[in-house]
Amino acid sequence: MIKFVQCIRRKRGLSKQEFREQWVAYGEKVKAVAEASEATRTVLSMALAVEQNLEIMQSRGTKAPYDGMVEIWWERANDVVAFLDSGVGDEILDDLRRAQEALMDLPNCTFFFASEEE
Numbered sequence: 001m002i003k004f005v006q007c008i009r010r011k012r013g014l015s016k017q018e019f020r021e022q023w024v025a026y027g028e029k030v031k032a033v034a035e036a037s038e039a040t041r042t043v044l045s046m047a048l049a050v051e052q053n054l055e056i057m058q059s060r061g062t063k064a065p066y067d068g069m070v071e072i073w074w075e076r077a078n079d080v081v082a083f084l085d086s087g088v089g090d091e092i093l094d095d096l097r098r099a100q101e102a103l104m105d106l107p108n109c110t111f112f113f114a115s116e117e118e
Contacts, residue, residue, distance in 0.1 A: 001040075001116035002077045006070040009108040019067055020046070022103050029096045034072050036092050037083035041073040066109075073116075080113075 010019040027044045034042040047053065047065040057064060074080050083089055100106065 002074045002080055003114045003116060004070075004072045004080070005110075005112055005114055006068075007066040007110040008068040008070070008103075009105045010067045011103060011105050014103070016049075016067070019103070022099075023068060026099050026103055029092075029099050030070055030072065032092050033089060033096055036089045037072075037074070038079060039072045039074050041071070043069075043071040043073075045069045045071075077113075077115075 010016070014022075023044070023046065030044060031042055033039075046068045053065050056062070
């Protein structure tokens, strides 16, 4: 299983409420990429505003949680490569990139591919 993971911090000047409102629209763009690339699963998560997150951060000296996280899953790496090389999704990917620029503090986000190990 191959995953593309996005750990997202909201753009400076964007309130938590504004981020949540735009998150829904961003999720639709992520789902469009997942569908076009024949991904097997897509998960969008948002950090909870709970005391436990603050306690963990303070007790371990970590940074604040990311505002959101995206995972797109494929069965094989070849599936992702074939989609990216085909050009079929270029327009959808460009739309996603524009949404990322509007929503995210990109230098403080993290995007990466990972494999699920059993």
